[in-house]
Amino acid sequence: MAIQILNxxxxxxxxxxxxxxxxxxxxxxxxxxxxxxxxxREAAALLKSADAxxxxxxxGLSTAAGLNYGGKRFTDNFGKFIEKYGSAAMTDMYSAGFYxxxxxxxxxxxxxxxxxxxxxxxxxxxxxLMIYDLVNxxxxxxxxxxxxxxxxxxxxxxxxxxxxxxxxxEIQCARGCHDKVYDAEEMFLEMNRAQKDCEIPSDMVPRCPxxxxxxxxxxxCDQYFVEDEHWNEAAGRYAAFLQEHQKDKVxxxxxxxxxxxxxxxxxxxxxxxxxxxKWSLVRLNLREAVVPESFHKRAVGINEDICRSMEDIRKxxxxxxxx
Ligand SMILES: [Zn+2]
Numbered sequence: 001m002a003i004q005i006l007n008x009x010x011x012x013x014x015x016x017x018x019x020x021x022x023x024x025x026x027x028x029x030x031x032x033x034x035x036x037x038x039x040x041r042e043a044a045a046l047l048k049s050a051d052a053x054x055x056x057x058x059x060g061l062s063t064a065a066g067l068n069y070g071g072k073r074f075t076d077n078f079g080k081f082i083e084k085y086g087s088a089a090m091t092d093m094y095s096a097g098f099y100x101x102x103x104x105x106x107x108x109x110x111x112x113x114x115x116x117x118x119x120x121x122x123x124x125x126x127x128x129l130m131i132y133d134l135v136n137x138x139x140x141x142x143x144x145x146x147x148x149x150x151x152x153x154x155x156x157x158x159x160x161x162x163x164x165x166x167x168x169x170e171i172q173c174a175r176g177c178h179d180k181v182y183d184a185e186e187m188f189l190e191m192n193r194a195q196k197d198c199e200i201p202s203d204m205v206p207r208c209p210x211x212x213x214x215x216x217x218x219x220x221c222d223q224y225f226v227e228d229e230h231w232n233e234a235a236g237r238y239a240a241f242l243q244e245h246q247k248d249k250v251x252x253x254x255x256x257x258x259x260x261x262x263x264x265x266x267x268x269x270x271x272x273x274x275x276x277x278k279w280s281l282v283r284l285n286l287r288e289a290v291v292p293e294s295f296h297k298r299a300v301g302i303n304e305d306i307c308r309s310m311e312d313i314r315k316x317x318x319x320x321x322x323x
Contacts (some may be wrong), residue, residue: 029290032301040309043282043300044316051248052139054241055131056265060256060286062146064306065127067118069093077117081110084198093118104214105199111217112191112200118148119168120185127307128154131255134314141241145257145264147219162234164264166218166225173208174216176224181231182215242272250279256306258288273298284309 032039047053063069070092075082082090090096093114101107132154142151142161147168151161169188170181184206191200206215218226227235252269259266273281273295280298283289284306291301302309 028293030293031290031303032299034300036302036304039300039302040312040316042297043284043302043309044313044319046251046280046282046300047134047253047313048317049249050138050251052141052241052245052250053135054250054252054269055135055140055142055144056252056254056257056269057142057144057146057151058255058257058265059146059260060258061127061306062125062148062150062256064256064286065125065150067122067125067148067150078113081113081198103199104205105202108191108205109195109199112188112195115168115184115188115217116192120188122148122150122153124153124155125150127310130310130314131253132156134310134317135253139241139245141238143238143265145261159237162238164231164235165220168217168219170218171206171215172218172224172226172228173211174214174224175208175211176226177208177211177213179226179228181218181226181228246276248278250276252279252281254281254283254285255310256285257283258285270295282313 034042068074074092074096078090078093078096081096085096085099089099096110097114099110101110128150136155140156140160142156144151144161144163145165147163147166149167149169151163152158166181169183169185171184171187172181187204187206191204194201194204207213208215216224252272254265254269257265269281270292273279273292281291281295281300283291283299283301285301285303286305287303289301289303291299
């Protein structure tokens with residue numbers, strides 16, 4: 001689910017990686033004992049010598065970059081919503097998205113505000129820009145569950161990104177009656193300006209141009225998620241990139257991917273390392289940077305704030321030394 005992936009710290013606590021330690025497929029997960037500085041050197045060395053880099057990015061990356069879904073950022077911006085719907089249901093922007101809004105006017109009142117704050121208003125965040133600088137000169141591809149459009153804003157080309165779970169800036173038929181998504185940035189700006197008491201005016205409620213039914217956010221939160229032509233093309237480009245670089249030295253740079261939906265990036269990345277001798281994994285994660293012990297030197301798992309580890313890796317990679 002798209003929204004599930006945008007987990008707050010609170011959400012992350014609900015999924016404990018310890019549950020995976022004794023089971024398949026992560027039975028040999030370990031926190032590496034290598035000192036932090038050495039891990040940074042190893043990660044930088046892998047990235048420098050890579051023929052190509054595949055970035056896998058999850059919620060933890062955007063949280064580290066500044067798009068925090070809870071705490072003061074939530075209460076400062078959603079005070080009226082908390083007052084109206086109650087603080088039990090409105091605990092952060094993750095859970096608020098699941099609130100059973102009583103009407104379409106109320107639903108779009110919430111989502112226009114949420115989208116403005118997380119997709120429209122923020123410019124490219126420094127952490128995303130740093131990642132772009134790091135991989136820009138090598139062949140690269142981005143696989144992401146994030147729906148906030150930061151990779152595009154940071155300069156990555158549309159042809160190099162596969163955002164599997166949708167985008168806050170798009171809407172679709174709520175029943176997925178046709179395979180098309182609609183750019184809704186302008187619509188959200190207008191809704192956000194026009195809303196009163198957490199609701200938009202009735203004449204602004206969007207309707208499906210085909211079936212006349214309700215519209216929904218283009219986020220993978222139920223079986224009606226639309227995989228349109230652009231989505232399928234991006235999936236195809238990702239598959240082609242994997243194929244093209246199969247014999248190369250590839251680094252899978254995994255950023256902030258937890259155990260909420262590990263089957264999209266985390267487990268497939270581990271499978272790719274298992275299947276390709278020359279591929280390696282650099283996993284940056286605040287709390288869940290466990291890596292398969294069997295990967296030995298082909299995995300670096302840095303359990304640290306991603307802003308800090310990424311900055312240190314960048315500095316190390318810029319040093320003019322021969323490893
Ligand atoms: Zn429809």
